[in-house]
Amino acid sequence: MTADLTLLLPLTVLWPMLLAGLALLPGWGPRMVMFLPLGPLPALAAALFAPRDTPVALPGVLLDGGLELTATGAIFLGGAAVLWFWAGVYAADYLRRDSRPAAFALFWNLVLAGNLGVVIAADIVSFYVFFAQVSLLAYPLVIHDRKPASMRAGTVYLVLAVLGEVAILVGLMLASHGAGGAIGIEAVRAALALPSTHPAALGLLIAGFGIKAGLMPLHVWLPVAHPAAPVPASAVLSGAIVKAGIFGMVALLPLGTPAAVAGNLLTILGFSGLFLAALLAVGQAGAKSVLAYSTVSQMGLVMGVLGVALAAGSAPATVLPAVALFALHHGLAKGALFLGVGLAPLCGRGWRWGLMAVLAVLGLSLVGMPLLAGALVKSAMKDPAGALGATLIGLSALTTALAMARYLAVLPTAKPRRRPPLLMALPFLALAGAALWLPWLLYADVTGKSPLAADLASKLAEAWPLGLAVLLIAGAVAVGLKPPTLPEGDALGPVQRRAAALTAAARAALRAGSRSLHRSRPKPQIVIGEDLDRIEDIFREGAAAAILVLAITGAVVAASLI
Amino acid sequence: MMTFAPLLLVFLPLVAAGVSFALPERLSAWRNAANLGVAFTKLLVVAYLLNATEAGLVFEWRYEFLPGHDFVLRLDRLALLFVTLSVFLWLLTTIYAIAYFDRGPNLPRFFGFFNLCVLAATGVAMSGTAITFFLFYELLTLATWPLVAHKGDDKSLRAGRIYLSYTLAGSVAFLAGILWLQSLVGAIEFAAPPDLTGIPALTLTLIFILCIGGLGVKAAIFPLHGWLPEAMAAPAPVSALLHAVAVVKAGAFAIVRMIYDVYGIGTVAELGLGVPLAALASVTILYGSVRALMQSDLKKRLAYSTVSQVSYIILGASLIGPYAVIGGLVHLVHQGIMKITLFMCAGALANRMGIKAIADLDGAGRLMPVTMAAFSVGALGMIGLPPVAGFISKWYLGIGALQSDAAWVVAVLAGSSLLNAAYFLPLLYRAWLLPPPPDRPAIRELATTRDRMLILPAAVTALVALGAGIFASLPFSPLGWATLIAEGGYLR
Incomplete structure (x- = not known):
């Protein structure tokens, strides 16, 4: 019987993905909003009945990944499932007259699958995949109403999400290398405590998860993005999706x-x-x-x-x-x-x-x-x-x-x-x-x-x-x-203005600099891209000679070094 | 079959090339049938070969064409990786090209050289000796030139000229290197790497620089990459091919062969050549990304x-660690699949809606959803976002770099990811979120003229790119095959 119940774990993520797939079918898409509450049901069942600490291997998937439900994970999973379920019921009604119901249903289910997957991933590669899914695919939910403020919020969200992804990826790579290339969550967590592991690993992971969980001062996306989304999406963003960051820390902090x-x-x-x-x-x-x-x-x-x-x-x-x-x-x-x-x-x-x-x-x-x-x-x-x-x-x-x-x-x-x-x-x-x-x-x-x-x-x-x-x-x-x-987003406004000013200043400086370089042929709007274009062009015209010269120079330089 | 399988892979495209050159335009249906038939047959041959080679068989055909110099076609696992990629993508590109050109001018010439090109690419992969390799490598250069200059306008002719001057110069350098080495150790066979002991380190270094410098032209290593953006004047199917499989990959593949099967990773490490090459590859990775960010033309970006x-592949090869080897090899395949997707989509957008500049992409997602969905998968894969295949390459390269004590490479990978995001995400934003300009053909109109064959190949490669990521650890996945290659002899 337990063998059957472990299958609830793959079902937890596959079922919302299937619903997302149905949302892509023409004709079905808009109707899938009505079925939003169905998505988290396998997860609820898994939180209640699936055996704890029993890994389910998924041979062939990613880097031979697997799923596992820990006792802590079960509480996160159950809480997320309850919240997503009721928010789904609410959304089914709230979005009845929405102009883009199919897109909402698609991304809702995809984000749901990622959110639940983060909690039950048994290896860091699966974890990272699910984390990217919950993190990046929430962007369409944030900008769902396409209002200018939402679009701006979405951009801030996306930029920080991508930065977070990269930080987490590098952190996981360093940690996994510290674990001798192992990818199991427990092995990687243990490796993070080792002195031989690169010290940046832990910092990068904390920064990456911190972005998602709203760790000050990396929180600036949160107060603009959560309010921008439709009400039910705000509820899951603030209630469940930020917990993906918390769960990342719970799972990996040594x-x-x-x-x-x-x-x-x-x-x-x-x-x-x-x-x-x-x-x-x-x-x-x-x-x-x-x-x-x-x-x-x-x-x-x-x-x-x-x-x-x-x-x-x-x-x-x-x-x-x-x-x-x-x-x-x-x-x-x-x-x-x-x-x-x-x-x-x-x-x-x-x-x-x-x-x-x-x-x-x-x-x-x-x-x-x-x-x-x-x-x-x-x-x-x-x-x-x-x-x-x-x-x-x-x-x-x-x-x-x-x-x-x-x-x-x-x-x-x-x-x-x-x-x-x-x-x-x-x-x-x-x-x-x-x-x-x-x-x-x-x-x-x-x-x-x-x-x-x-x-x-x-x-x-x-x-x-x-x-x-x-x-x-x-x-x-x-x-x-x-x-x-x-x-909203306190520090964000000044930072954005400062960044815009800096960009403008840099551009002006570049232009002045490149103008001074080309004083013989004054051209009003030279930017760095055009300069590089020109250099590449000069190179192209004499490519054959240039390549031979380069090869020979390279050889001579190398010879002089040895 | 044992000895003739490699020969068959070379002979079949020759038939298709002959048929394409010979048949007049009014018999284009026959030409298309011949092209597709041959491409499909080759895929079947490759399927057979994959099974046999996985079991450990090695196919070889040998003929002494000069005294002491054998013409050798040899299908080891590394060769088959490249052969499989090219044969698979060639079939799709053929389908795509037929739909793309429909009834354009000079098509017999196009498809003739197109087949010679695939012949040369498979030949490059299967070459068993350095001289055989050089012959096919040159054939590839010459067969690609008419494709680059296909349109025949000034821009294309200029692109063709630049392409030739770069690649021929590169070939001269490479040939000089190979001949020098042969004068020291005799004929070079990849299956039995030459014994380099006793040759001064300086000589070996010079030869290495000549060879990599020569091959680096096709692989578009900075600062030898200038021909590549110019070659964008070519029609979309050619760009797709040049970038994903034929020319660029032949260069990268050749560098991999040089490092693993001519010098051997031990010698490269002893000479201290790995780190400078990795540094050069890293510079190329970042420079290419920064330049991509500055382009306003879709194909140039x-x-x-x-x-x-492409420099990811070279980075993987030059890092000399077990995971880096796998990462580089697997990226040879992954990059091919993802990049061909992007180019076929770009071609479809230009063909159906006249979209060439990035600023014209507005609303493309609403008008051509399947094309843009495929494009999005390719773009996300390039950034390295899971579960698209590019993520797997990046993971292996990153861990591989750490294994080789080159943590700085991880920073390069991270920077490249961010730059990739910076130049791909705005495209997706425009295509999916901005409204289409009013002068675009209405959806209805597009739907009536929909050409499935123009979209299907890109959709297939996009799905394959997803599948190669999600099911990365299946035995016949690109990763599985790359691991097999690495375990077969390239691991220290």
């Missing part, structure tokens, strides 16, 4: 062997992201941008904890379950919050209050309000985070609360007399429920502790940053204080 | 991209 430099760097960047991004979120004007920054902030928390563990050399078993649980809660809650943005205009009258109530509970859970699931997963994270990390996590409740308050404040206003359609309300409620309930369900299994271990009084005592936040918010509302409006 | 990509 936990268990202290790596002070990389670990400390990750700690500093992660925890500064935790606070800075939350503060930047407060200055955002759009609800989706607030959420995107909040994602950067929460992922900063995860990466900060991973950094502490990496620097201290904590065993994987003490860190990864907590990270998985935190990621699960964040993914589901963030997904629901994004779907809430799409629902807000459709919730008139009394519906609005219901929506706001659910969103507020979700927000409080993210903040870490005692008794809610978020507090549970945060308390799990405090163990591996060390003393300072635990304090920072506790303090972050303040900034997170401010960000969530901002989110509720800038939620789109409702059109009067609108009732939310069932197929959009249901996924929202289901995700919210799952976010609040699944951590409770899994906590004991995953961490080996009872969720009710600590006494309530101490928990309440730790909640003072939340109380402070409530006071601050109340005060701000009372005096009518408004936060400043910051641009 | 692809041409400079070829300059860059």
Whole structure:
């Protein structure tokens, strides 16, 4: 029976690919939007039933790749499957009158397959292939509405994604070489801890995964790209796809062997992201941008904890379950919050209050309000985070609360007399429920502790940053204080302007330089390409002689060297 | 079959060439049938040969044409790698060329030389001695010239002239090198590499530079690459061929032969020639990419991209490590498949919509989706994005470089990937995301005149490029075959 169940792993990625293939068929394409929820079903089954730590070889595929589900992977896989499923239900309704449904269904399923594949890849080559798939093919989802702002966001997304790909590729090559050419994930992870492995490997991998997971300051694509996509795509981008970067770290960081430099760097960047991004979120004007920054902030928390563990050399078993649980809660809650943005205009009258109530509970859970699931997963994270990390996590409740308050404040206003359609309300409620309930369900299994271990009084005592936040918010509302409006992608605007200025300056310098080179034949618009053209032309005219001369000169030079 | 199989591969295109030259234009249907028939038959022969050679058989045909100099056709695994690639792509290019030209002028001449060209390319692959090799290599030069100058306008004639002056000069250098070496060690047979002990290192180095310098012209190594972008004046099927299989690959293949089967990797390493050649290949890789980025003409951008990509093969050969050997060999095939896809697509775009400049690509994806899909696969493969085959080459080259303690090569590969992304992704952006200009033929109109045979070959090669990446570790995949070659004797 187990033999049959391992087949769920290949099916997990093949099934969405098949659905993507169907979206290419003329006539079928537009209808495939209705079948979006079907994509993650094998993954859900695999997360529940597939045997753990049992590799499935796929002979002949890539470099004899394979798939394997680890215990940590199962939580990531299950969380992703639930989120993709409900976002798919939502999308089926949301995109009913879309002008490009076939393209959406195609790339949705391809990205889904890549997202799930990252979690179950057993070797780094398969992992890299799936990672590239989830990373690059999400571009069409980001630019789906083709608005100028989305196109700009897409370009930023693509540039950073390609940079990330290259960083990861080189990092994996170095690591694999350190492992003697092995490509198994465990072997490569072990090799990253060896002193003989090129030290750049770990740094490049952290940078590459950091780009995907929104590690400050590599996060700039995230707050512009996530809001640009259609609501259900934003939900999976922020809920599940950023987790591909986190999972990359979970799978490959050599936990268990202290790596002070990389670990400390990750700690500093992660925890500064935790606070800075939350503060930047407060200055955002759009609800989706607030959420995107909040994602950067929460992922900063995860990466900060991973950094502490990496620097201290904590065993994987003490860190990864907590990270998985935190990621699960964040993914589901963030997904629901994004779907809430799409629902807000459709919730008139009394519906609005219901929506706001659910969103507020979700927000409080993210903040870490005692008794809610978020507090549970945060308390799990405090163990591996060390003393300072635990304090920072506790303090972050303040900034997170401010960000969530901002989110509720800038939620789109409702059109009067609108009732939310069932197929959009249901996924929202289901995700919210799952976010609040699944951590409770899994906590004991995953961490080996009872969720009710600590006494309530101490928990309440730790909640003072939340109380402070409530006071601050109340005060701000009372005096009518408004936060400043910051641009999406904070550093991005100045950087882009600076880059444009630099390019223009370089071009002008080149032109001036080449003009001085060709003073005898002044030509107004000489650029470097034309100069090279001319050199190549001169060479071409006397090619025969030139080649012989070159060969002889080469020979003479070599002779003189020896 | 044992001895005649190599001869058959040379003889068959000769028949097709004769038929093409002889038949008048009104019997073009017969000419096409003969061309396709021969191309298909050769594919069957190659399929048989692959099976036999995998089992360890070596086919050889030998004839003493000068005292002490044998004319040898020999099909070892390395030869078969190149033969398979050329025979497979030739069949597709023939299909494509027939659709592309339809009823153009001077087609008997074109198809005649086209077949002589395939004859020469297979001959280059199968040559067992240096002199045999030189004969076919020169035949290739001469048979390609009428193809480059096919259109007969000033630009094409100029391109033809430049092509000849480059390649003939290269041949002179190569011939000088080979003759010098032969004067020292006697006739050179690839199957039994000459014994170079006792020859001064300086002499060996000089000969090596002469030979690689000569062969480097066809392989378009910087700064000997100038003919290649000019040769873009040729019709699309010729460009596709020149770049993917025939001329450029013959040069790269010859360099691989020189390093492995004449000098031997041990000698190359001892002489310290590997690293300078790797450095030159790296310069070519980056220079070609930068130049590609500067082009505004689609075919020229692809041409400079070829300059860059072919040097991956030379890089692999010069790095002298097990994975690098495999990476270089496998890229010989992968680059061929991906580049021919790109050129056939570029030709189809020019043929159907008159697209030549990159700025004209706007909206091409909406009007010719299958062509642009194939083009996209080729382009992504060139960048090295998985799961297209180019990724496999890059992986092996990267690990191979590290095995040879040349970590800087990884940086070159990464830089090249980024540059490739910089000059290919904007093309895809234009084609898929920008609206087509209003003066383009409407989709409906295109659909009524759709010529499947113009698109099918590119679609097939695109699928093969995907398959070669996704199923890289199957035994008869390019990677599987390259590994077989490497294990057969080129690993230290």
